[in-house]
Amino acid sequence: xxxxxxxxxxxxxxxxxxxxxxxxxxxxxxxxxxxxxxxxxxxxxxxxxxxxxxxxxxxxxxxxxxxxxxxxxxxxxxxxxxxxxxxxxxxxxxxxxxxxxxxxxxxxxxxxxxxxxxxxxxxxxxxxxxxxxxxxxxxxxxxxxxxxxxxxxxxxxxxxxxxxxxxxxxxxxxxx
Numbered sequence: 001x002x003x004x005x006x007x008x009x010x011x012x013x014x015x016x017x018x019x020x021x022x023x024x025x026x027x028x029x030x031x032x033x034x035x036x037x038x039x040x041x042x043x044x045x046x047x048x049x050x051x052x053x054x055x056x057x058x059x060x061x062x063x064x065x066x067x068x069x070x071x072x073x074x075x076x077x078x079x080x081x082x083x084x085x086x087x088x089x090x091x092x093x094x095x096x097x098x099x100x101x102x103x104x105x106x107x108x109x110x111x112x113x114x115x116x117x118x119x120x121x122x123x124x125x126x127x128x129x130x131x132x133x134x135x136x137x138x139x140x141x142x143x144x145x146x147x148x149x150x151x152x153x154x155x156x157x158x159x160x161x162x163x164x165x166x167x168x169x170x171x172x173x174x175x176x
Contacts, residue, residue: 030068036061037072041080045089051096058096073097074170081109081166083116083158101169108169112162116155123151 020028040057043049049057061069077097080090095102127143145151 029065030072033061033065033068034072034076037069037076041076041090041093044093045080047089051089051092054093055096074167078163078166078170081162083109083112083155083162098170101172105166105169108165109162112158112165116158119154119158120145120151123148123154 040049040054040061044051044054058073061073074097077090077094091106094105098105123145124143127145127148128137128141131137131141131143
């Protein structure tokens with residue numbers, strides 16, 4: 001008579017045929033580290049972790065696998081940077097992640113903020129002029145730039161340029 005196998009036995013038989021390559025192990029490790037780093041950044045931005053706790057957690061991640069952690073940290077930092085919308089917590093994290101380059105990166109961010117403000121004001125004036133041409137004017141008229149496709153495109157382009165500039169500055173850092 002045939003033996004009845006449990007689901008677990010069947011799964012274990014099938015699993016014996018699979019092996020995990022070194023590439024797969026590295027990919028799993030990277031994916032796990034990315035999740036931890038994203039969580040660390042989010043908890044700090046949300047105010048759950050203060051600067052000291054961020055440093056402690058960051059040091060723990062770096063001691064385990066510095067070569068893998070540093071590029072992921074830099075990627076996450078760049079991803080979270082926004083033109084005109086950075087929190088104090090994110091700027092504090094910048095000091096710990098970018099080290100010596102943080103001052104140059106903050107200057108780059110300030111330059112982009114100024115550029116974005118000029119672009120925003122220019123677009124606001126153009127919208128007011130176009131409203132005036134169709135008979136809409138007055139002190140109560142305020143263009144909604146967040147609904148303007150041209151401004152959204154410009155802001156997106158500024159963000160992309162800022163991210164590229166910061167990535168270049170971070171690449172030029174010596175490995176510590």
